[in-house]
Structure formats: structure tokens, C-alpha cells
Amino acid sequence: MEYPLLPKQMPQLIKAVWRKNHYVTMGIFFLLGVAGTAALVWFDQFKGIFSWFVIAYFVILGLIFALVMALIPYRYTFHRYEITTEDIAFQKGFIFRSITYVPLNRIQHVETEQGPFLRQENLMEIVIHTAATSHHLAGLDMQEAMALRQQIIELVKAAKEDV
Structure with missing residues (x-):
């Protein structure tokens, strides 16, 4: 079944706004990850399972970033x-x-x-x-x-x- 689309679509410039919002959001999460990593290094806890959590955090953050950026044109179609x-x-x-x-x-x-x-x-x-x-x-x-x-x-x- 084909999903009905309403007739009025947003201007193409909204994609740039969505990208900028996403850059800021991901930048904040990246800085939080860097701060957490720095705290672990400062307290000499960046070893073992904590290092794997940090690596997993940044890998997941990168995947989410890539996925959301790739889905912006698709999102635009249904907005x-x-x-x-x-x-x-x-x-x-x-x-x-x-x-x-x-x-x-x-x-x-x-x-x-x-x-x-x-x-x-x-x-x-x-x-x-x-x-x-x-x-x-x-x-x-x-x-x-x-x-x-x-x-x-x-x-x-x-x-x-x-x-």
C-alpha cells in the first residue's frame, strides 16, 4: 500500500538546518565522550572494560551520526x-x-x-x-x-x- 503524501512540502533549505542541528547534537555527545574519557585517564581507570565502553560509545556515536545524515533526504520526503x-x-x-x-x-x-x-x-x-x-x-x-x-x-x- 502506498502511503499518502500531503501536497505542501518544506523548502529544500530545511535539510541544511537539520544537518546543522545534528552537527551540534553530535558535537555535544562527542565532547561528553571526550570528557568522560579524560576523566577515566585522569583517575587511571582507562583500562579493561572501561576502555571497551569508551570505544563502543564512539563507534555507536559515529554510526548514529552516519545513519541520521544519510536519512535526511528520506526524512524530507515525508515532512x-x-x-x-x-x-x-x-x-x-x-x-x-x-x-x-x-x-x-x-x-x-x-x-x-x-x-x-x-x-x-x-x-x-x-x-x-x-x-x-x-x-x-x-x-x-x-x-x-x-x-x-x-x-x-x-x-x-x-x-x-x-x-
Whole structure:
């Protein structure tokens, strides 16, 4: 069975943001591994089973890094959204895929956010809040994000008037 894909896809620049986020995350774990190794060497415990744990840690870290970097194009394929007059649909997941539908009359407010990596690529994130949770739509072009935010607000107003 072919999995349905929503029509709107993120800009290609989101891949660069995902890569940068992954570099930072893996850099932190690498530095933690180096600090742990330095502590073991300092206390003269870098021998026997501890040395094997350190080697295994760095090998696993390298494998995870390579796997996640290789899966970024595949992840991009399934990161989509759609806005209709009744709801907003978010599609995510590259191994375990899901589509979440948020009815417009359940939306409480809409925010825009921009972290340093999104700012470097001139991208923006829209956060849609409901009473239960929030839904993130990251990696939109700045002009598209502002227009989309305004469109969502107008659709929410129209949906709340109908109720």
C-alpha cells in the first residue's frame, strides 16, 4: 500500500538546518565522550572494560551520526503539511509515519519562531497551539510563513464564527 503524501512540502533549505542541528547534537555527545574519557585517564581507570565502553560509545556515536545524515533526504520526503477550510494536516516521520489533523476551531493561537539555524537560511517556524498541545511547522520561507500565519488566523476566525 502506498502511503499518502500531503501536497505542501518544506523548502529544500530545511535539510541544511537539520544537518546543522545534528552537527551540534553530535558535537555535544562527542565532547561528553571526550570528557568522560579524560576523566577515566585522569583517575587511571582507562583500562579493561572501561576502555571497551569508551570505544563502543564512539563507534555507536559515529554510526548514529552516519545513519541520521544519510536519512535526511528520506526524512524530507515525508515532512509535509496541508491547510484546508476545515483543518490543518501535519505529516512527519520517516520510519514511523503519521498525519495529524488539527481542526481549525480547536486552534487557540499561532506563533512564529526563528532560531539561529533557521535565521541563517531565512526560514521560519509556525507554532499552532491548541488546548492540548502545540504543533510545529518548521522550515517555511519567511514570506510564506507570514502569509500562512495570516491565512490560518483568518480561517480560524471564520471557523469560530460558524460554531
